Amino acid sequence: SFEHDHERVKKLWDIWQSCLKTDNSIPLEHTLGNHDIWGWNKKKSGTTGEEARWGKRWAMDALGLSKPYRTFDKAGWRFVILDSVFPNGDGYVGRLDDEQFAWLEGLLKQTPASTPVLVLSHIPILTITAFTSPKKDVVPRHEGSASEMMSDMPKLVKLFARHRNVRTCLSGHIHQIDRVDFQGVSYFCNGAVCGAWWKGPNGDCDEGYAIVDLYDDGSVERVYKTYGWIARE
Numbered sequence: 001s002f003e004h005d006h007e008r009v010k011k012l013w014d015i016w017q018s019c020l021k022t023d024n025s026i027p028l029e030h031t032l033g034n035h036d037i038w039g040w041n042k043k044k045s046g047t048t049g050e051e052a053r054w055g056k057r058w059a060m061d062a063l064g065l066s067k068p069y070r071t072f073d074k075a076g077w078r079f080v081i082l083d084s085v086f087p088n089g090d091g092y093v094g095r096l097d098d099e100q101f102a103w104l105e106g107l108l109k110q111t112p113a114s115t116p117v118l119v120l121s122h123i124p125i126l127t128i129t130a131f132t133s134p135k136k137d138v139v140p141r142h143e144g145s146a147s148e149m150m151s152d153m154p155k156l157v158k159l160f161a162r163h164r165n166v167r168t169c170l171s172g173h174i175h176q177i178d179r180v181d182f183q184g185v186s187y188f189c190n191g192a193v194c195g196a197w198w199k200g201p202n203g204d205c206d207e208g209y210a211i212v213d214l215y216d217d218g219s220v221e222r223v224y225k226t227y228g229w230i231a232r233e
Helices: 006-023 057-063 098-110 153-161
Strands: 070-074 077-081 085-088 091-094 117-120 166-171 177-182 185-190 208-214 220-226
Touching (some): 006 057, 166 208
Parallel strands (some): 077 117, 117 166, 166 185
Antiparallel strands (some): 070 077, 085 091, 177 185, 208 220
C-alpha cells in the first residue's frame, strides 16, 4: 500500500479479506505496519494526500480498527498494541507520538503489578538486527536505523524499567529472528511469512511464523515454525 496506486491497493485488500473469510477461523488482533499505510510515498503511489482513505485510514477500515493503538486483557495478561509507524518525507520512522506515549505511560501506571504485560509493535522497540548489515564487514559507527528500530527506544526502555510487569515485546518488520533480553524484558523479532518478500529466505531466516506461549508466572517462550514455502522464479 505504501507505494501503490488505488487500484493495486484495493486488489490487495480484497485478496486479504477473501483469504480471511475462506481460510481462517481463529480470532485475530492486528497492528499497523509500514506496508499497510496507503500513499505516504506520493510519487510512487500517485496520491496527493487529500484522498479520503489516504495514510492509515484505509488499513484501519479494512482491519476494523477504531484507533491505531489499543489494549485488551486475556488469560491473565494485558496486551498492548502500539502504532509504531510515522511519516518521514516519502518514508517513515519507528516511534510513538506524544499522545500515544502518554496513553501508554498512563496505562502501565493503572495496570496492577501482578498482571504481566505483552507489548506488540510492528517496528521493533529493541533489536540487534538494526546494528547488523549484510552488505558491510566494517562500520565506522554503530548506529541503528530509525526505520528498523524505534527512535524513542531509550525512552520506552526507561518506561518499562519502572514497570517490571512488562515481560515481553513482540515485533515483525525486519524479516529476521532475534531475541534481546534486557532489564527483565524479552524483545522478540519474529521473522516473516513471506521471507524475503516471497523470493526465498531472507538471509538465514526461512519463511515462517512465531508461536509464543505466555505463562501465568509471566514467563514467555517463542518457537519459530517454517512451513515449506518454495519461491518461484
